[in-house]
C-alpha cells in the first residue's frame with residue numbers, strides 16, 4: 001500500500017494511546033449506552049478501540065472495524081485474538097468513502113484521527129451517517145493541526161511549519177476545526193462539540209507524535225525552509241528541551257450527533 005504523508009504505524013498509535021486515553025474514553029461515552037449494541041469504528045488502525053469497546057458491548061453486542069490498510073487490519077485481528085474477543089470484534093479492509101454495509105446498519109459509529117487524511121471528508125461523514133440507524137450516535141474525533149503550538153523560541157519557523165503541515169503536508173490538516181461545519185451540513189441532530197488541548201513537555205514523545213522530523217524534511221525539500229532554517233529549528237528544539245522550556249500542545253476536537 002502506498003504510504004501517504006502523515007501515515008502512522010501501529011507503534012506510533014500504541015505510543016499515543018496513553019496521551020489519547022481520556023479522548024478515547026469520552027468518545028465511547030458519547031456513543032451512548034453500548035451494552036448489546038452493534039457498533040462500527042471507521043479507520044480503526046491496529047484495533048486499540050475496537051478491542052477496548054468489546055467490553056462495553058458485552059457478549060450480546062458486536063464491534064466492527066474497517067481500515068483501508070491491510071497491515072492494520074491484520075494487527076487489529078491479532079489484537080482481538082490475543083484478547084479473546086474475536087467472537088465479538090471483527091475487522092475488514094474497506095474504504096471510509098465506500099463502507100461495505102447496508103443503510104441503517106449500526107447502533108453507533110465512531111472515527112478517530114482519520115478525517116485529517118481525507119481530501120473528501122464530507123463523503124466519509126455522509127457514509128458514516130448512512131450506515132447509522134436513525135437515533136444512533138455518530139462520533140468523530142480529529143486534530144486541528146492549525147492549533148499545533150511548540151515553544152522553542154524559533155517562533156517564525158514554527159508558524160511556517162504549522163501552516164505547511166496543515167495546508168500542504170496533510171490532505172485535511174484543519175480537520176478538527178472543520179468537523180462542526182461538516183456535521184451541520186448533514187441531516188443530523190443534537191450536534192455537540194468538545195475540545196481538549198493535549199500537551200507534553202517531553203520532546204522525544206512530541207517529536208514522535210507530531211512527526212516533526214518528517215514534516216520538517218518535506219518542508220525543506222519543498223523549499224518552505226532553507227537548510228540553514230532547518231538547522232536553526234533543530235537546534236532550537238534541542239535547546240528548549242535542555243533548558244526545560246520545551247512545551248508542545250494541540251487541540252483535539254470531538255463532534256458527536258444523533259442520526260435522523
Ligand SMILES: C[S@@+](CC[C@H](N)C(=O)[O-])C[C@H]1O[C@@H](n2cnc3c(N)ncnc32)[C@H](O)[C@@H]1O
Pocket residue numbers: 008013042043044045046048049066067068069072094095096097111112113114117118
Ligand atoms: C491516525 S490512524 C488512527 C487509527 C485509530 N483510529 C486510532 O485512533 O488508534 C488513521 C487510520 O486511518 C486509516 N485510513 C486512512 N485513510 C483511510 C480511508 N480512506 N479509509 C479507511 N481507512 C483509512 C489509516 O490506515 C490509519 O489506520
